[in-house]
Amino acid sequence: MLMASLLVGVGGSGPLRGAQKAEARDRSVYEREDRGVEVLAQGPLLGELSHLDARQMDLQVLQMGGTRTVGWKLVEQKRMTSTGLLMDVLEEFIMGETRCDLKEEDRKLLGPDQKEPLACDSNNTTELVTWPQLRQMAAAIWRWGRRSNGTRVAMAGLGAGQVPNYLVRNCPNLARIDIAEIEPRIVEYAKRFFQVKESERLRIHVQNAWTFLEEAPLGHYDVFVMDASGSQLDFVMPRAIRLISSKLRPNGIIIINANEWQAVLPDWARKFILDLVAPFWHEIYSAVDVIVLLQTPAIGSLEKTAPPHVHEWYEMRPWMQHRGVGWAHLQLLASFACCWCCCQCLLSFVANARMRRKVRHSD
Secondary structure (H helix, E strand, O other): OHHHHHHHOOOOOOOOOOHHHHHHHOOOHHHHHHHOEEEEEEEEOOOHHHHHOOOOEEEEEEEEOOEEEEEEEEOOHHHOOOOHHHHHHHHEEEEEEEEOOOOHHHHHHOOOOOOOOOOOOOOOHHHOOOOHHHHHHHHHHHHHHOOOOOEEEEEEOOOOOHHHHHHHHHOOOEEEEEEEOOOHHHHHHHHHHOOOOOOOOEEEEOOOHHHHHHHOOOOOEEEEEEOOOOOHHHHOOHHHHHHHHHHEEEEEEEEEEOOOHHHHOOHHHHHHHHHHHHHHOOEEEEEOOEEEEEOOOOOOOOOOOOOHHHHHHHOOOOOEEEOOOOHHHHHHHHHHHHHHHHHHHHHHHHHHHHHHHHHHHHO
């Protein structure tokens, strides 16, 4: 359990880290109006996540110059009884962003009763996906997930829909992407403010990702993408891995967005953890906070015909390969052996001390 929690880190998306989080705790969104931040929409949770208490948590869409974001906002901090780590996530957490301007003619569509979508198109492909980890996740699908007969993708977590939008618009091999999103408000905002449109190639299922997987046909998908903020731990447990694997084709892959674990663990610790679990997979590839789990040998390599930006995204951070039994397992066994020896020495010392005490008393 501890290893799994370290594997996934503390969150799935938000770019706030370290000092940025501390700074975010000292100000509210509304205090940043002078910095060009506009609140386009804000509303309480509607689905299963509302048990967090919708009176305290809101989902909001912000416009910051040429950037549009969606995320959580803690609106009643004094009534929150969460742990410090959860508070860091909940007080202000951005789960998705994209590059697009707010057009003047769209301002009339910002009323609370308005449902018509706002324009959020970009002529620049690379602006659809802005965060490094999401870019490398998209590149990983190009590298390990492309299939000549069409790639089927299952995804947990919608956010702003950056990766699904990118795949639908730029990956001709994509046959279909099914997205499980538990919160209806996120789906509403993604469609209204981020140009997420359902089609034959993109379907959104408003339900728990676990329920979605249980109902999915066996051996149906080529790629499973875990991008649900805060739920990664639920999907790296053995029971979850077995369920996911049953829904994948024999050469299917699992991609995990473990954003923020680089802020929790140093490089050597991340490598050690992945080396330990490597024997359970054919291969594991990792690039800081993007983890790719392969059940079979990788098919080919990143095609030279892939768009230039894909090669740039794939190489933006180095990939590490984790495979088979290695030094990590020897170190772990050596550690266990040392602990066993120490325990035996301690027990022997205690036993000898008791014997000497008995001898003194008998004298």
